[in-house]
Amino acid sequence: MTRRRYARMFSGVLFWICLFTTAGSTTDAQAATFNYAEALQKSLYFYDAQRSGHLPERGKAPGQNRVEWRGDAFLGDGGTLLRTDGSVMTDESNSPVEVDLSGGFFDAGDHVKFGLPFAAAVTMLAWGGLEFEDGYVAAQQWEYLLSILTWAAQYIIAAHPMPNVYVVQVGDGNIDHSFWGAAEIVNTDRPLLVCDPDRPGTEPAAEAAAALAAIAMVFERAGGEAAAYARDADLLGHARQLFAFADTYRGSYSDSHPSVSSFYKSWNGYTDELAWAAAWLYRATGEQTYLDKAETNMNALGLYHTSSTHSWDDKSYGTMILLAQLTDKQSYHDGVQRFLDTWAGGSGAVQMSPGGLAFVSQWGSLRYASSAAFCALVYSATSDISSSLASKYTTFATRQIDYILGDNPRQSSYMVGFGNNPPRNPHHRTAHGSWTGGSPDALPKISRHILYGALVGGPKSTDDSDWEDDRGDYIGNEVALDYNAGLTGALARLVSTNGGQPLADFPAQETRDAEFGVEAKVNVEGTDFIELAVRIENRTAWLARQTPNLLFRFFVDLSDEIATGLDPSTVTVEAGGYNQGGIISPQLKTWDASKGIYAAEISLAGQTMAPANHETYRREVQFRIHLPEGQTLRTVNDWSLIGLSQTFSETDRIPVYEGASLAAGLEPDHNTTCAAVIDLDTPSVLTFPCP
Structure with missing residues (x-):
């Protein structure tokens, strides 16, 4: 089934209702309602389930393959890169440019490697690691985060074989979505979408630069092998080159490769990615030229965004937060607070449901709520703002996360494998375990695997009377890398303030049926x-x-x-x-x-x-x-x-x-x-x- 997740498609389409209510908002930010450490543990597991390539040895330790139903897949991804005219691309020694792109992560319930949302999710994961390391450590999940970020960094570097070349996608969305089966048995063509000076890809290249800069900082903080890897792999060197490529050869990747428009079109343009990446490079290097570029691009965007939140397509919100922290300029603080006040019930166009969900779009409604919650927690925890404002944002963020975990009118979790009455049938091919294939309706009716930690899209209108645990409903039951990114960081923060314990010996072995x-x-x-x-x-x-x-x-x-x-x-x-x-x-x-x-x-x-x-x-x-x-x-x-x-x-x-x-x-x-x-x-x- 073809998915189209338009980050800004609701602009000018939905009628915004400014309804702010405290109904259902009973959660005290200082009293843990849920085991946030368990939720964080499972949210990270979801990324392990999305890995492609030659997987690590099986086991439950960080860096091992703890998903018993996942194995090696797409080992042949990659190949020789071609120029626009179809000729073989060569390097400085006139040798063909070959890439091994077997690694990385599948985007969602499909098996395409979409470069832009992948890198955006990775940047947000790394951001959460930088801001809320104590929560990861307390939940015993720090090493698991490092493992996921290492896998991501290795893939980005593999996709960047030359300074001005970046592979932005592996696989064809339409071909991939026509096959309903497990990753391990897919046998379809896997074309590569390449960006170079003739085919600009500012958004994915800039986002990849941001991801590597953020990961490099996480690894330096971690020290030991992680820091050594960051230096040996030259993460910052690749980040610099990717940013220079994005900035010098400006152009939208969805113009260079129109086929992506049915899936991840760049609706918001590339100025926000340039501002975002420059801000991350400034934070990583301290070099003024990056701050200048970040502010120039941010000012071109304006500081009055309030109707959405940070997403794979729109980085203006996160950039405002970074610049407020890095420069302490009041204009950035004002912009962030206008944004967060809209979500937290001050004024604006975000609808607050009677049950307590901040709602802006039916497509991944919980993804937007959790991303806004993450932004609110980052800003309130790391910025010099009043205690009343920090409390307001923290209360809002906690309410959104608790809604996801089960404090909602259905009294049911929206995280697979967590809490009360969680989703059992996410829109995910491999987790389904079907043998007849064809469509999500194929046998068996109940998915054979538990995709622990995956956040489903959620309600398609206010609250959740229209949500069903229906695998075929790819709006309400989609799962994706970017869906979990903000949620994961927010959970780490809530662990640090509210505590919790991860499950011992997780995951439990599945009960197997006849193969x-x-x-x-x-x-x-x-x-x-x-x-x-x-x-x-x-x-x-x-x-x-x-x-x-x-x-x-x-x-x-x-x-x-x-x-x-x-x-x-x-x-x-x-x-x-x-x-x-x-x-x-x-x-x-x-x-x-x-x-x-x-x-x-x-x-x-x-x-x-x-x-x-x-x-x-x-x-x-x-x-x-x-x-x-x-x-x-x-x-x-x-x-x-x-x-x-x-x-x-x-x-x-x-x-x-x-x-x-x-x-x-x-x-x-x-x-x-x-x-x-x-x-x-x-x-x-x-x-x-x-x-």
């Missing part, structure tokens, strides 16, 4: 034969994977037949009327001769099955077990026939093997593994008992 489904039926049965139809389904989700080497066994009990003179070697297995690539062994395989148990063995070798769509996830094989003429087949005791009829039904008595390993189902007698099967109508899991 291979088996359906079977009896086609026809005669005196000396039985014909069966078996469907094998690849439902893998831990990890989702292609399976070119499956095999299944259909077990029969020939003890009665052998007692009347049957030689098992004379029993044949023949193809039935329909076969999707099964290789049928012509004779039964001996399983337990002492008990008369034998198996028809069908290999699906070479059939590359994947939990992607109706063409790839299932194979059906029909086959006939035939006794010699004059022999009578008795099926009453046959292990794999128990429960079958002439209508397809799920069974756990036809085991499936991946390579040489039992992958699903029960083997007769000496089986020790019981298979679980999804109940497709409810979120519960049914488990067949062991025999």
